[in-house]
Amino acid sequence: MPEILNELFSTRSVLCDGAMGTMLYERGVFIHRCYDELNLSQPDLIRAVHEDYLQAGAEIIETNTFGGNRYRLERHGLQDQVHAMNVAGAQLARQAVDRMKEKQASQAYVAGSVGPLGVLIEPLGKIAYEEARAAFAEQISALAEGGVDLLMLETMTSLSEVHQAILAARQTAPHLPLVVMMTIDEEGNALDGSSPETAARKLTEWGADAIGCNCSAGPATVLSAIERMRAATSLPLAAMPNAGMPRAVDGRNIYLCSPEYMASFVKKFAAAGVQFIGGCCGTTPSHIRAMRSALRALEARKTSPVAASTAPAQNSIVPPPLEQRSRLGADLKAGKFIALVEIVPPRGISCQRELDAAAMLARHGVEAINVPDSPRASARMSALSLCLQIQQQVGVDSILHYTCRDRNVLSIQSDLLGAASLGLRNILCLTGDPPKLGNYPDATAVFDVDAIGLVNIVRNLNHGLDIGGNTIGASTGFAVGVAANPGVPDMDNEVRRFAYKVEAGAEFAITQPVFDLRLLEAFLRRIEQFHIPVLAGIWPLISLRNAEFMRNDLRVFVPDDILLRMQRADTPELARAEGVRIAQEMLMEARGMVQGVQVSAPAGRYSAALAVMESVLPAPPNGKAATPGRLEADRSTAPEAKAGASHGKL
Numbered sequence: 001m002p003e004i005l006n007e008l009f010s011t012r013s014v015l016c017d018g019a020m021g022t023m024l025y026e027r028g029v030f031i032h033r034c035y036d037e038l039n040l041s042q043p044d045l046i047r048a049v050h051e052d053y054l055q056a057g058a059e060i061i062e063t064n065t066f067g068g069n070r071y072r073l074e075r076h077g078l079q080d081q082v083h084a085m086n087v088a089g090a091q092l093a094r095q096a097v098d099r100m101k102e103k104q105a106s107q108a109y110v111a112g113s114v115g116p117l118g119v120l121i122e123p124l125g126k127i128a129y130e131e132a133r134a135a136f137a138e139q140i141s142a143l144a145e146g147g148v149d150l151l152m153l154e155t156m157t158s159l160s161e162v163h164q165a166i167l168a169a170r171q172t173a174p175h176l177p178l179v180v181m182m183t184i185d186e187e188g189n190a191l192d193g194s195s196p197e198t199a200a201r202k203l204t205e206w207g208a209d210a211i212g213c214n215c216s217a218g219p220a221t222v223l224s225a226i227e228r229m230r231a232a233t234s235l236p237l238a239a240m241p242n243a244g245m246p247r248a249v250d251g252r253n254i255y256l257c258s259p260e261y262m263a264s265f266v267k268k269f270a271a272a273g274v275q276f277i278g279g280c281c282g283t284t285p286s287h288i289r290a291m292r293s294a295l296r297a298l299e300a301r302k303t304s305p306v307a308a309s310t311a312p313a314q315n316s317i318v319p320p321p322l323e324q325r326s327r328l329g330a331d332l333k334a335g336k337f338i339a340l341v342e343i344v345p346p347r348g349i350s351c352q353r354e355l356d357a358a359a360m361l362a363r364h365g366v367e368a369i370n371v372p373d374s375p376r377a378s379a380r381m382s383a384l385s386l387c388l389q390i391q392q393q394v395g396v397d398s399i400l401h402y403t404c405r406d407r408n409v410l411s412i413q414s415d416l417l418g419a420a421s422l423g424l425r426n427i428l429c430l431t432g433d434p435p436k437l438g439n440y441p442d443a444t445a446v447f448d449v450d451a452i453g454l455v456n457i458v459r460n461l462n463h464g465l466d467i468g469g470n471t472i473g474a475s476t477g478f479a480v481g482v483a484a485n486p487g488v489p490d491m492d493n494e495v496r497r498f499a500y501k502v503e504a505g506a507e508f509a510i511t512q513p514v515f516d517l518r519l520l521e522a523f524l525r526r527i528e529q530f531h532i533p534v535l536a537g538i539w540p541l542i543s544l545r546n547a548e549f550m551r552n553d554l555r556v557f558v559p560d561d562i563l564l565r566m567q568r569a570d571t572p573e574l575a576r577a578e579g580v581r582i583a584q585e586m587l588m589e590a591r592g593m594v595q596g597v598q599v600s601a602p603a604g605r606y607s608a609a610l611a612v613m614e615s616v617l618p619a620p621p622n623g624k625a626a627t628p629g630r631l632e633a634d635r636s637t638a639p640e641a642k643a644g645a646s647h648g649k650l
Contacts, residue, residue, distance in 0.1 A: 009177060009209060009210060009236050009275070012275070013266075013269075013270050013274065013275050013276075013277055013295055013298070014059050014060060014275060014276050014277070015057055015058055015059050015060070015277055015278065015288065015291060015292055015295055016058060016059070016060040016061075016062070016111070016238075016240060016276055016277065016278025016279075017050075017053035017054075017056075017058040017060065017061045017062060017278055017279070017288060018053060018058075018278060018279035018280070018283030018284055018285065018287055018288050019279060019280055019281050019282060019283050019284070020035070020046075020049060020062070020064050020066070021035055021066075021281065022281060022282055022283065022284060023049045023052070023284060023285075024038065024045070024049065026284075027045065027049075029045075034067070034073065034075075034076040034078060035064060035066075035067065036064060036065055036066070036067050036068040036072075036073065036078075036085045036086075036089065037076065037078060037081070037085060038064065039064055039065070039085050039088040039089040039092060040081070040084060040085060040088055043088065043092055046064050046089070046092050047092050047095055047096050049064075050092065050093050050096035050097075051096045051099065051100065052285045053285055053288055054096060054097065054100040054106075054108055055100070055285065056285035056286070056288040056289040056292065057288060057289055057291075057292030058108065058278070058288055058292075059107070059108050059109065060108065060109045060110075060111050060150075060276070060278070061093050061096065061097065061108060061109075061110060061111070062093070062110075062111045062112075062113040062152055062154075063086070063089040063090050063092075063093045063110065063111070063112050063113050063143065063146075063148065064089045064092070064093075064113070065085065065086050065089040065090075065112065065113050065114070065139070065143065066113045066114075066115040066154070066155070067115055067118070068082060068085050068086045068089065068113075068114075068139050068142075069082065069114075069115075069117050069118070069135050069136065069138070069139045070082050070135050070138060070139075071117045071118050071119045071127075071135060072115075072117065072118040073085070075118075082138050082139055082142060083138070083141075083142045083145075084142075085142075086112075086139050086142035086143050086146060087142050087143075087145055087146040088146070089112075089113075089143070089146065090110060090112060090142075090143050090145075090146020090147050090148045091146050091147065093110040093148075094110050094146070094147050094148075097109070097110055109149040109150065110147065110148045110149050110150075111148060111149065111150050111151065111152040111179070112140065112143030112144070112146075112148035112150070112151045112152065112176075113152055113154060114136065114139055114140060114143070114151060114152065114153045114154070114165060114169075115154060115155050115156075116155060116156055116157055116161055117132060117135055117136075117161065121160065121161055121164070122160075129160075129164055132161060132164040132165075133164040133165075133167055133168045133171075134168075136164060136165045136168035136169070137168040137171065137172045140168055140169050140172045140173050141172045141173065143173075144172065144173040144176060148176065149176070149177075150176055150177040150178070150179065151169055151173065151176050151177070151178050151179070152179045152180075152181065153165045153166070153169070153178065153179070153180045153181065154179075154181045154214050154215070154240070154280075155181065155183045155214055155215045155280070156180065156181065156182050156183065156190075157182070157183060157190065157191040157192060158190065158191065158192035158194075159182075159190065159192060159194050159198075159199060159202050160192070162180060162182070162203070163202070163206055165180075166178065166180065166203075166206045166207060166208060167206075170207055177209045177210075178207070178208050178209045178210075179208070179209065179210040179211070179212070179238050179276060180203050180208040180210070180211050180212075181211070181212045181213055181214040181238055181240065182194075182199050182203075182211075182212075182213055182214075183213065183214060183215040183216050184196070184213055184216045184217075184221065184222070184225050185216075185217070186217050186221055188221065188224050188225040188228065195228070196213075196225040196226075196228035196229045196232070197228055197229070197231065197232040198232075199211075199229070200228075200229040200230075200232035200233040200235075201232050201233065203233075203235075204232075204233045204234075204235055208235065209235065209236070210235055210236040210237065210238050210275065210276060211229065211233060211235050211236075211237065211238065212226060212229065212237045212238030212239050212240070212274065212276065213225045213226060213229075213238075213239060213240075213241070214238070214239070214240035214241065214278075214280045215240075215241070215242055215280040215281060216241055216242060216280075217241075217242070218241055218242055218243070218257060219239075219241040219257070219261075219262060219265040219269075220265075221241070222239050222240075222241040223239070223265060223268055223269060223272060226239050226269065226272050226273075226274060227272050230272055230273050236273075236275040236276065237272070237273050237274045237275060237276070238274065238275070238276035238277075238278075239269045239272075239274045239276070239277055239278075240276070240277070240278040240279055240280050241262075241265075241279065241280060242257075242279070242280045242281040242282050242283070243257035243262060243279060243281070243282030243283045243284075243287060257282065257287075259284075259286045259287045259289065259290035259291075260290055262279065262283065262287045262290060262291055263287075263290035263291045263293065263294040264294070264493065266291050266294035266295050266298065267294060267298055270295075270298055277291065277295065278291075279291070289447060290447075292447065292448075293404070293431070293447040293448075293449065293450045293453075294450065296409075296447075296448050296449045296450070296453055297449055297450045297452045297453040297500075315464075315465070315469070315471050316463040316464055316465050317463060317464040317474070317475055318463075318475075319462040319463060319464075319475040319476075319477060320475060320477055321333070322479060322507055324477075325425050325477045325478065325479050326397055326425035326426050326477075326479050327367070327368070327397045328367060328368045328397045328399065328425075328426050328479055329425070329426070329479040329507075331367055332479070332507070332508055332533050332595070335595065336595075336596075337591070337595060337596055337616060338367050338368070338533075338535060338595060338596030338597075339365065339366050339367055339596060339597060339599070339613050339616050339617055340366065340367060340368050340369070340370050340399065340510075340535065340596065340597065340598040340599070341361050341366050341369060341370065341598070341599050341600075341601060341606065341609045341610075341613075342369075342370040342371075342372065342598060342599070342600045342601060343357055343358060343369050343370070343371060343386070343390075343601070343606075344371075344372055344375065344380070344604075345371060345372070345374075345380040345381040345382070345383055345385075345386045346380065346381050346386075347378075347379070347380050347381070348381070349381065351381060351385075351386055351389060353604075354386060354390075355389060355390065355393055355394060357601075357604070357606045358390045358394045358396060359394045359396075360606060361396075361606060361609070361610070362394055362395070362396040364610055364617055364618075365617040365618040366396070366610075366613075366617070367396075367397065367596075368396060368397035368398060368399055368426065369387075369390050369394075369396060369397070369398045369399070370398075370399045370401065370428070370510070370598055371383045371386050371387050371390070371398055371399065371400060371401060372401045373400075373401040373402055373403045373430065373432070374403070374405075374406075375401075375433065376433055383400055383401050383402070384400055384402075384415065384418075384419055384422075384424065386398075387399075387400045387419075387424055388422050388423075388424060391423060391424070397425075397426060398424065398426065399426040399427070399428055399481065400419060400424050400426065400427050400428065401427075401428045401430060402415070402416070402427055402428065402429060402430065402454070403430045403431065403432025403433075404430070404431050404432055404446065404447050404448065404449050404450055404451065404453070404454055405431070405432030405433065405434065405446065405447060406432070406446055407446055407448070408446050408448045409448045409449060409457070409467060411446075412448070412449070412454065412457055413457065413461070413466055413467065416457070416458060416461055416476060416478075417461070417472065417476065419476075420461070420476035420477060420478065425477055425478060425479060426478070426479045426481065427458060427478045427479070427480060427481065428481040428482065428483065428510060429451050429454040429455045429458060429480065429481065429482050429501075429506070430451050430454075430482075430483055431447070431450040431451045431454075432447075451482060451483070451497075451501060452497065452500045452501055452504055453504075455480060455482060455501050455504035455505050455506055456504045456505065458476070458478050458480050458505065459480065459504060459505030461475075461476040461478070462475050462476055462477065462478055462480070462505070463475065479507055479508070480505055480506055480507045480508075481506065481507065481508045481509060481510060482498075482501040482502075482506040482508075482509050482510075483509065483510055483511070483512065484498055484509050484510075484511050484512070484523070484527075484534070485511065485512040485555075485556075486511055486512070486514060486519045486520045486522070486523035486524075486557075487512065487514070487515075487516065487519050487555075487556055487557030488555070491522075491523065491526065494523075495523075495526045495527060498527055498530070499527075499530065502530045502532060506532060507532055507533075508532055508533045508534070508535065508595075509532060509533070509534045509535070510534075510535045510536075510537060510598050511523075511534065511535070511536050511537045512537050512554075512556055513537040513538065513539035513550065513556050513600065514536050514537055514538065514586055514590060515539075515550075515556070515557060515558045515559060515562050515582070515586065516557055516558075516559050517586065517589045517590060517593075519557055520536060520590060520593060520594075521593060524593055524594070533594075533595040533596070534594050534595060535594055535595060535596040535597055535598050536586070536587075536590045536593070536594045536596075536597050536598070537597075537598050537600070538583050538586055538587050538590075538597050538598065538599045538600070538612060539556075539583065539599075539600045539602065540576075540579040540580045540582070540583040540599070540600070540601075540602065540605070540608050540609065540611075540612050541562075541566055541575070541578070541579035541582060541583070541602075542572075542575060542576050542579050542602050542603055542605070543566065543572065543575045543576075543579075544563065544566040544567050544569075544575065546566075546579075546602065547562060547563050547566045548563070551563070562582060565578055565582065566578060566579065566582075576605070576608065579608075580608050580611050580612055583599070583612040584611070584612050584614075584615070587599075587612060587613065587615070587616065588615060591615075591616065597613065597616070599612050599613055
């Protein structure tokens with residue numbers, strides 16, 4: 001095996017790409033076209049799909065040659081173009097890899113895709129073993145000539161046919177590593193009835209370098225088969241499932257597994273020993289991007305010197321205790337009930353209005369200002385800049401929201417080192433909203449890590465280490481916060497992710513806005529063993545539309561009775577007053593459950609935030625209520641108050 005590929009078949013999980021056919025269909029290629037022929041007639045289209053997957057984070061891309069054997073091409077009258085189509089397919093993928101390497105200095109590999117012949121072979125069909133082997137050899141020879149790094153025999157339905165493909169590969173291109181994947185039914189068996197255990201033993205015996213499953217009924221079915229294969233082989237495993245089973249919607253077959261659902265299986269595949277993880281039918285660059293984030297989070301946990309062991313690494317340092325890192329840290333450690341207010345950065349370069357608001361809030365006893373990081377994927381002044389100006393000009397603590405959406409791991413470390421050097425000491429680690437939610441839906445997201453991986457990075461920096469374990473000379477001294485959502489439908493997953501965040505180094509948590517105290521109470525019971533302070537998010541609604549936006553767009557649970565109360569408030573003034581009353585009720589009932597609250601100020605209504613917190617703040621100066629003046633001017637009439645409506649993706 002070439003030295004450059006040894007790592008791919010040894011110690012780590014590798015991300016592969018998703019479906020080629022799905023992407024071509026989405027781009028208007030008629031389903032009955034010969035997709036392999038597009039290598040010759042529309043090379044720019046094929047290359048663009050490859051580049052999309054590479055941009056999403058794929059480390060191995062497959063050539064557009066799944067049906068590039070003479071029997072499948074014969075259906076289109078193209079059986080004489082096997083060589084040309086496969087060479088072109090390999091070259092297009094190589095060009096995409098080389099372009100990406102020039103742009104981003106990233107390494108990726110080209111896998112020659114070889115699918116089943118599409119005809120029955122003996123003893124069930126008229127195609128002899130020798131004929132089948134020759135057809136596979138013809139295609140594999142052309143892929144090797146085109147410059148592929150490895151071969152992927154995929155979606156194989158029977159062991160007798162895949163045996164001929166393996167023989168052809170070993171005879172024709174013995175220098176190329178060979179990944180062999182069967183497709184399975186809902187019971188986990190190959191379509192010829194072979195069990196996963198039998199398939200694993202046979203494929204190992206016949207000389208595959210890695211084996212596994214692809215296509216099939218979705219990730220859960222593939223995972224079950226992979227776990228059974230693991231018991232029968234020591235070879236590296238591969239898992240590339242469909243995005244679920246297709247459903248007919250308005251005459252089109254649609255795959256309904258979301259990117260997040262596919263990404264949730266990454267950890268499960270890795271735990272089962274899978275090294276090659278990717279997708280098949282229905283998966284898109286969005287799925288691969290989400291899977292990359294999950295994979296990077298796993299890697300961050302594995303490589304983090306402080307997360308991997310309770311003992312610090314040899315060259316790490318002990319960070320200062322929480323109470324010495326910031327005033328907020330001291331209040332958290334002392335068990336004080338904490339009142340925070342969220343101030344969203346402006347869209348322009350002037351933040352005087354936000355500084356005036358921070359000063360007014362500080363005078364009334366607010367302990368710290370929470371600053372979101374381009375919430376809802378909007379383009380705003382950097383949160384780091386506003387945090388710094390608040391601390392320098394107002395003298396109150398700030399909490400920097402920091403998301404993974406726009407930064408790779410190099411940028412993350414650079415930003416955080418800079419923030420620490422400027423005196424910022426409180427950070428809320430978030431995955432971030434995807435660009436499609438904002439004003440620039442075509443903007444590129446990065447998501448090298450998610451919130452869990454980010455916490456690991458921050459904890460390393462607090463121990464004086466970068467992610468490679470190299471010393472940075474001193475602790476960054478961050479108080480590390482994370483977000484949580486008590487109202488999500490899948491509470492088990494939310495609690496699991498919360499546990500990972502605490503394990504990675506989280507020291508406090510702030511929830512999404514709470515409108516149902518039963519959900520908050522249930523969530524707090526589920527996480528009480530983690531023993532970190534939790535602050536409840538409180539959102540004073542400003543209208544019925546705002547409430548509906550929270551419920552339907554942000555997936556924050558807003559009960560029907562809250563919607564009814566907002567509906568009955570039939571003027572803007574009554575609606576805002578009712579929203580404040582609801583928020584006050586939430587705060588009073590939550591006060592005994594949590595160690596503090598973060599109150600948002602929708603539409604920049606900071607006096608409304610103060611009114612909500614009246615019962616937990618010290619008496620106002622001179623006994624007078626806040627006089628917000630121009631601070632009360634609406635910044636937006638949008639139902640979601642434009643920004644700050646959520647912590648972003650957690």
